[in-house]
Amino acid sequence: MAENETQTSPKEPLVKRVVHSIQRDPLPPEDDRGRMRIVMNNLFLHIHPTKTPKASLKFTYTFGLGGLLLLLASVLAITGVLLIFVYTPSPDAAYDSMIALQTEVYFGNLIRNLHHWAGNLMVVVAVLHLLRVFYTAAFSSPREFNWVMGVGMLLIVIAANFTGYLLPWDQLAYWAVTVGISLLDYVPLIGEPITRLLLGGSEVGAATLTNFYALHIAVIPLTLFGIASFHIWRVRKDKITVPRKISEEADQARVTTIPHLVSIEFVFALVWIALLLLWASFVNAPLEEAANPALSPNPAKAAWYFMGFQELLLHFHPVFGAIVIPGMGLLALLAIPYLDRDMDSVGVWFRSENGRWASLLSANLGVIGAFAFVLLDEYWLDLPGWLPFLPSYISNGWIPLAGLLLILIGFYEGMKALKATDCEARQALFTLLFSAFVTLTFIGIFFRGEGMAFVLPF
Ligand code: HEM
Ligand code: HEM
Incomplete structure (x- = not known):
């Protein structure tokens, strides 16, 4: 078939030409020069490939x-x-x-x-x-x-x-x-x-x-x-x-x-x-x-x-609340694709049925855990007061950070004991941390009043 048959005529009214050019199958003839010419003449095909997987x-x-x-x-x-x-x-x-x-x-x-x-x-x-x-x-x-x-x-x-x-x-x-x-x-x-x-x-x-x-x-x-x-x-x-x-x-x-x-x-x-x-x-x-x-x-x-x-700053030594913990979080976020090399489940939402349940459970645990931590620290936990002989970057920095890391390692191992694969357990850990962070953000916005004291928003 001559290529011209699919082309719009410059004499056609503009609206018709636009409709035709959208309807026209832009698939190029098999030769590379034809393919190149069609891509070069179309803005959309600079951004998109000429063909897209139907599933996506x-x-x-x-x-x-x-x-x-x-x-x-x-x-x-x-x-x-x-x-x-x-x-x-x-x-x-x-x-x-x-x-x-x-x-x-x-x-x-x-x-x-x-x-x-x-x-x-x-x-x-x-x-x-x-x-x-x-x-x-x-x-x-x-x-x-x-x-x-x-x-x-x-x-x-x-x-x-x-x-x-x-x-x-x-x-x-x-x-x-x-x-x-x-x-x-x-x-x-x-x-x-x-x-x-x-x-x-x-x-x-x-x-x-x-x-x-x-x-x-x-x-x-x-x-x-x-x-x-x-x-x-x-x-x-x-x-x-x-x-x-x-x-x-x-x-x-x-x-x-x-x-x-x-x-x-x-x-x-x-x-x-x-x-x-x-x-x-x-x-x-x-x-x-x-x-x-x-x-x-x-x-x-x-x-x-x-x-x-x-909110983190209210619970940790400032260097830990503002720098160490967010910095570790950022590094972990950047490292995700390099740590996770499991290619079997790419393109599958939550990796598997098991992964879906583990994520749901972890999201809930993140919310409950963050609330429990904030309330505990607000009304009971007072490491600097209990350990007055230690500098505050240890009593309010290294010690709670070590406690937090132990809880996260325990969570990861717990997930594996519940038959999660490595990548499902990592996904659950990410979910736990993400939902805990979002909860802290909500607490900061809605549950903090004068002098940043804990208050109920209702
Ligand atoms: C202003 C910010 C961003 C813009 C404008 C942007 C734009 C896009 C677009 C248009 C796509 C094509 C598919 C889709 O719509 O999902 C895409 C895919 C992708 N984006 Fe982004 N993105 C942004 C931020 C991010 C962030 C925050 C991440 C993750 C940390 C990310 C990672 C990716 C990856 C890995 C793909 C490939 C996905 C696939 O192959 O299915 N992007 N992005
Ligand atoms: C990712 C891109 C951008 C984001 C997220 C963003 C966000 C914002 C926000 C949140 C404000 C405060 C608005 C308010 O409460 O009044 C603001 C103000 C402003 N932005 Fe942007 N902006 C972006 C890009 C731009 C660009 C490209 C320009 C100009 C070339 C621009 C010009 C201004 C100006 C002049 C103001 C002051 C006026 C005002 O506050 O209404 N912004 N921007």
Whole structure:
């Protein structure tokens, strides 16, 4: 068949041409030059391969989370650029820009709301995407490094939110950033110089606002864009992990990306844009009174994504709560694909029926364990008081850390005794730690009142 038969004629009306080009089977003729020409002429086929495994189109495999992250990043870039037209990054004018957005600028409030909620949602969606990749073992060879890049992007998304947090220059912004940045102070040797560099002085002030603004609108988005491009390119090169059911061969049947995948993505994006617009039309981004460095609120809480760490600080010596334990967690997260080499169950949700139950059990234990630990430490445990002759980095640092590690080793061995395989036991351990951390974050947000005392939210 002549190739021309499948081509649209330039004389056709535009709508018809677009419909034809979407319907056209973009599968190239068998020769490489034909394949290359079709890929080069189509934007979608720069991002996607020409054919996609049919099984991976199933929504409940990826839940479209990676695509949603790209959509949110685009919404942030567009609304962010619009905000720049109104926003002035100086302590005298920043807060007034917020009021102007609310009262004077056409659609200013909507744009600010969209930017605020899309940014916060991005943290949640990046974590959900990480969980989807983890529980389908999609980090396995050859995708190990893509996992590492993913962890890097999660940190960058958090940094983007943190730097953005300061910009409205209200009480919330000023004090959350003051608390958040004080966590850095505990890093031995480099903590203090890095804090001073970021702050541009010894406390949050005009120089901090300029620094955060430059990081927020230029350095961080460009870095994210660079790594995300590399991430997507790797997904294309390594091919997406093919999903399958327990004890079922992977379904290798493939369909053309256009229209099968692209049409799903298009509808998904439209639905999310509608949801975001609806939410941002009715729910305002928080704004308190203008920042007042002389009046600290009580309690002074960090941004919600740092509350798990702020909660850890209440129970451990600061170096352990802010640095050692989060640092160990980060290293373990980065090492996951290099430790887990079990390729048999890649693409199977939770690896096996056993793995599913072990994860469910561990998630519940994580919630109960974290609550029990917080209450125990709040009302009974007092290692520094019981061991006054030891320096606090031992009584409140090394000793509880050793206790924690013993509990985790005991848990891992317990899982294996319950007939979990090595990789199921590792998955259960990750689940336990993740759900405990999320619980600590919830406790920090909802169960901490004046002076960070434990209070009931109801
Ligand atoms: C801004 C952040 C991110 C963006 C824009 C992004 C984007 C994407 C996209 C579009 C895909 C294609 C498949 C899918 O939608 O699931 C993907 C896959 C993948 N992502 Fe991400 N991602 C981000 C963060 C992360 C994080 C935090 C991790 C894990 C730590 C991660 C690890 C991976 C891996 C290993 C794959 C391959 C999955 C497979 O083969 O099934 N990504 N990512
Ligand atoms: C991953 C990317 C980004 C995230 C997560 C993010 C997040 C945020 C957040 C949470 C705020 C505070 C919003 C508020 O409560 O008012 C903010 C403010 C701001 N962002 Fe972004 N942002 C991102 C990218 C960008 C980009 C690319 C630009 C511009 C090129 C930008 C420009 C601004 C400006 C001018 C403000 C101050 C105005 C305001 O607070 O409403 N942002 N950002």
